[in-house]
Amino acid sequence: MSTTLAPPRSPLVSRLAVISITLGIFAIVTSEILPIGLLTAIGPDFGISSGTTGLTMTLPGVVAAVAAPAVTLTTARLDRRLMLCACMAVLAVADVLAAAAASYEVMLVSRVLVGLTIGGFWSIGAGLAGRLVPPRAVGAATAVIFSAVPLGSVLGVPAGTFIGGLAGWRTAFLALAVLAVLVLAALLVLLPPLPAQQVTSGRVLLGLLRTRGAAVALVATFLIVVAHFGTYTYVTPFLQDVTGLSPAAVSAVLLAYGTAGIAGNFLAGRVAATRLRAAFATCGCLVAAATLLLPSAGGTAAGAVASLVVWGLAYGGVPVCSQASFVAAAPRAPEAATVVFTSSFQATFALGAFLGGRVVDAFSVSTVMVCGGLTALLMAACLWSLTRGGSGARAEPPSHGGLERRPFRRVRPGR
Numbered sequence: 001m002s003t004t005l006a007p008p009r010s011p012l013v014s015r016l017a018v019i020s021i022t023l024g025i026f027a028i029v030t031s032e033i034l035p036i037g038l039l040t041a042i043g044p045d046f047g048i049s050s051g052t053t054g055l056t057m058t059l060p061g062v063v064a065a066v067a068a069p070a071v072t073l074t075t076a077r078l079d080r081r082l083m084l085c086a087c088m089a090v091l092a093v094a095d096v097l098a099a100a101a102a103s104y105e106v107m108l109v110s111r112v113l114v115g116l117t118i119g120g121f122w123s124i125g126a127g128l129a130g131r132l133v134p135p136r137a138v139g140a141a142t143a144v145i146f147s148a149v150p151l152g153s154v155l156g157v158p159a160g161t162f163i164g165g166l167a168g169w170r171t172a173f174l175a176l177a178v179l180a181v182l183v184l185a186a187l188l189v190l191l192p193p194l195p196a197q198q199v200t201s202g203r204v205l206l207g208l209l210r211t212r213g214a215a216v217a218l219v220a221t222f223l224i225v226v227a228h229f230g231t232y233t234y235v236t237p238f239l240q241d242v243t244g245l246s247p248a249a250v251s252a253v254l255l256a257y258g259t260a261g262i263a264g265n266f267l268a269g270r271v272a273a274t275r276l277r278a279a280f281a282t283c284g285c286l287v288a289a290a291t292l293l294l295p296s297a298g299g300t301a302a303g304a305v306a307s308l309v310v311w312g313l314a315y316g317g318v319p320v321c322s323q324a325s326f327v328a329a330a331p332r333a334p335e336a337a338t339v340v341f342t343s344s345f346q347a348t349f350a351l352g353a354f355l356g357g358r359v360v361d362a363f364s365v366s367t368v369m370v371c372g373g374l375t376a377l378l379m380a381a382c383l384w385s386l387t388r389g390g391s392g393a394r395a396e397p398p399s400h401g402g403l404e405r406r407p408f409r410r411v412r413p414g415r
Helices: 011-033 035-046 055-074 080-100 104-125 135-146 148-167 169-190 202-209 212-232 235-243 247-272 276-297 301-316 318-329 334-362 365-386
Strands: none
Touching (some): 011 055, 011 104, 011 135, 011 169, 035 104, 035 148, 035 169, 035 235, 055 104, 055 334, 135 148, 135 247, 135 318, 148 169, 148 247, 148 301, 212 301, 212 334, 235 247, 235 301, 247 276, 247 301, 247 318, 276 301, 276 318, 318 334
C-alpha cells in the first residue's frame, strides 16, 4: 500500500475505483457480521444455542487476525489488484458454502474463508486511496472507503435480516455471494495495475509494536472492541426476548443503529483530525452509556431505539479513531499500521463475541450488556490516562510522498 501519485486516469474512473473497493469492504463486513441479525434463525436450524451460534462471529475474527499479517507479508511483492480480486473470489465461495451448509461444521468452514478474505482485502484495500485519486482527494476517498464499515450495519445487516425473514437465512448469504461476484467484476474493470511499491516486512511490524503509540492504540482498541462485540453480537436476542420486538421490527431498529453509525463515522473522522484522544474516548463513553442503560431502557421499544441510536453514533467512530491511532504510531509505514490495525481489531472482535457468548449462556443477554458497558468505561479511562499531555496535537494531511511526517494522518470526511 503506497500513497504515491496515481497515473493519469479519468476522474470518473478513479472515483468508481474507490467505490469498487468500498463495495468490496461493504460485502466483507456484511458477510462477517450478518449472523448478528440471523442468530435466532441459524441456531435452531443446526440445533445449537445462541452462545454457540456466536462462534460464527468469533471464527472469522480469529482467522482474520492471523491472516492480516500473514497474507500481507507473503504477498508483499504481488500486484495489489490481483490480491483484491482473489479475495473477492474467496468471499463468493465462502457465502455460497454458508448458504448450502448441511451441518454447523460446514458453516464454520465458510466462516474461516470469510476470515481469510477480511485479513487480505481490508489490510490492502483500506489504504489504496492514495494510488487511485489525486493527493487533494485522498482524505475524502479514505473516508468513503471506511464508510463501508458502518454501511455494513446500516444496509447490510438489516437487508440480510429482512431477506432472511422472507426467504430464510441461507438466501441472505446467497445474495451476498452474488454481490461479491459483482464487486469482483468491478475491480477487474476499474482498478489499474497496482504493483507493490512499499514492501511491508516482519521487522517493520515488530518495530511498530514496540512503540508507545501502538501500545496505547492496542489497549484502547482491545477494550472498546471487546465491549462492543461482546454485546452487539447478541443484540438481536435482546431485542426479541427482552424488548419483545418482532423480526421485522428488529430489522428497523438495526437500520436506525446503522444510520447513526454512518453519521458517527464521518463526525469522528472530522473531530479526530484535530482531537483524536477526545474523539476516541467520547466514543467509549457513549458506548458505555448505551449498553449500561439498555437492560432498563430496552424494556420498551422507544428506550431500545434511543439506546441503539446512541450506540450506533458512538461505535461508528471507533474504526476511524482506532486506525488513526495506529497511523499516528507509524507515520512512515502506513501499510504496517493498517495491518496491525486490522489484525488487532479482528482478534479482539472475535474475543468479544466469544466472551459475550459465554456470559449469555451462563447468565442472560441483559448481563452481557452491563459487562460490555463497564469495559467501555474502562477503555475511556485508560485512553485518557495513558495519553495525558500528548494527544491534543493537530493533525495535518499526508505529505506529497504519502509518508506522514506529522503526529497522525488526517482522515477527512469529505467536502
